[in-house]
Amino acid sequence: MSSSLLNTLIDRLRVLPTVGPRSARRMALHLLQSDRAGGVKLSQALADAMTNINNCQQCQNFTEQTLCGVCSDQERDRSLLCVVENPADVDVIEMASDYQGYYFVLMGRLSPLDGIGPDDLGMEKLFELIRSVGVNEVILATSTSVEGDATAYYISDQLVNDDLKVTRLMTGMSAGSELEAISGSMLKQAFTLRQPFPASA
Amino acid sequence: MSSSLLNTLIDRLRVLPTVGPRSARRMALHLLQSDRAGGVKLSQALADAMTNINNCQQCQNFTEQTLCGVCSDQERDRSLLCVVENPADVDVIEMASDYQGYYFVLMGRLSPLDGIGPDDLGMEKLFELIRSVGVNEVILATSTSVEGDATAYYISDQLVNDDLKVTRLMTGMSAGSELEAISGSMLKQAFTLRQPFPASA
Numbered sequence: 423m424s425s426s427l428l429n430t431l432i433d434r435l436r437v438l439p440t441v442g443p444r445s446a447r448r449m450a451l452h453l454l455q456s457d458r459a460g461g462v463k464l465s466q467a468l469a470d471a472m473t474n475i476n477n478c479q480q481c482q483n484f485t486e487q488t489l490c491g492v493c494s495d496q497e498r499d500r501s502l503l504c505v506v507e508n509p510a511d512v513d514v515i516e517m518a519s520d521y522q523g524y525y526f527v528l529m530g531r532l533s534p535l536d537g538i539g540p541d542d543l544g545m546e547k548l549f550e551l552i553r554s555v556g557v558n559e560v561i562l563a564t565s566t567s568v569e570g571d572a573t574a575y576y577i578s579d580q581l582v583n584d585d586l587k588v589t590r591l592m593t594g595m596s597a598g599s600e601l602e603a604i605s606g607s608m609l610k611q612a613f614t615l616r617q618p619f620p621a622s623a
Numbered sequence: 624m625s626s627s628l629l630n631t632l633i634d635r636l637r638v639l640p641t642v643g644p645r646s647a648r649r650m651a652l653h654l655l656q657s658d659r660a661g662g663v664k665l666s667q668a669l670a671d672a673m674t675n676i677n678n679c680q681q682c683q684n685f686t687e688q689t690l691c692g693v694c695s696d697q698e699r700d701r702s703l704l705c706v707v708e709n710p711a712d713v714d715v716i717e718m719a720s721d722y723q724g725y726y727f728v729l730m731g732r733l734s735p736l737d738g739i740g741p742d743d744l745g746m747e748k749l750f751e752l753i754r755s756v757g758v759n760e761v762i763l764a765t766s767t768s769v770e771g772d773a774t775a776y777y778i779s780d781q782l783v784n785d786d787l788k789v790t791r792l793m794t795g796m797s798a799g800s801e802l803e804a805i806s807g808s809m810l811k812q813a814f815t816l817r818q819p820f821p822a823s824a
């Protein structure tokens with residue numbers, strides 16, 4: 423390689439998911455040849471985000487404040503808590519539905535094979551929040567994957583002796599789907615038609 | 624979006640070729656959740672590369688010096704000049720063949736439809752270099768695409784009155800292929816079997 427800085431850049435680009443050596447090289451050359459200003463802006467945005475974004479102290483979602491925008495909004499309905507896997511899920515629900523409760527973002531889902539257990543998802547924090555705030559209904563909006571279902575079962579199981587309702591979105595989605603794969607109108611309906619979970623409860 | 628810094632990062636990631644909004648979001652969340660150190664290193668590598676990499680004054684290839692490593696190597700054969708489209712082509716030739724001459728990197732190919740003419744590729748610089756150094760053979764190693772062929776014809780046409788040999792790699796590649804698609808042993812052979820260009824010359 424003619425330039426060691428170029429070599430390093432190609433190497434570093436591979437921290438991005440799905441970017442292999444060939445596409446990393448294509449990205450680096452494209453920026454150098456056609457968009458250096460864009461490359462500099464990307465560099466700054468990366469540094470800013472990596473340094474200043476932390477997790478909301480209440481819901482774990484990403485924010486640069488102590489509390490995220492949703493958690494610091496006092497107008498929302500404290501009796502409802504919707505549990506999702508990812509920050510992206512909060513965005514799609516906020517855009518598509520008129521849900522007015524709060525969220526808890528697991529930042530993943532139970533996956534024993536990948537070594538992801540309840541502690542990695544902040545489950546203790548979730549149960550503490552539910553009990554301290556006095557939530558009336560916990561809405562499980564984890565994905566319809568095997569792990570998403572297992573995560574929903576784990577949470578409902580831990581809450582079986584609490585005096586509250588546990589529901590799950592009825593998305594009508596095929597197994598394995600992420601929340602973001604669903605259309606806005608279907609997501610809105612899934613909230614309206616949410617059902618007690620597990621079904622036998 | 625819960626975090627405006629995250630929003631900005633997702634936006635900025637789209638300067639990368641083939642990265643749309645969904646995959647930009649996936650990249651940003653992956654870095655935040657699983658590899659902040661990698662994200663910071665990528666940010667630094669980007670800033671370094673965008674600021675400090677320039678074009679070699681002789682061959683146009685990327686380098687952080689005035690002359691790239693090949694051009695500053697006095698041991699190489701000044702009578703041979705190989706013209707390629709991209710920095711990546713220099714790398715594959717250096718790795719696969721025992722070519723010992725110099726290079727000129729066009730950083731593209733003639734493409735009137737995209738508004739890329741001889742000036743954009745540094746053609747004047749190329750002809751000046753050929754004449755000032757006293758090159759005996761210009762080896763055209765542009766791609767076998769329509770534009771790569773047109774670029775080869777343009778160069779050979781401009782050199783028709785110069786006292787030197789113009790050859791083209793006989794890659795046996797199907798039309799439209801880039802140099803990097805060829806195997807090492809075939810590339811080595813393509814150098815050995817290079818032919819006068821155009822064939823009628």
Ligand SMILES: [Zn+2]
Nearest residue numbers: 478481490493
């Ligand atoms: Zn929050």
Ligand SMILES: [Zn+2]
Nearest residue numbers: 679682691694
């Ligand atoms: Zn050079």
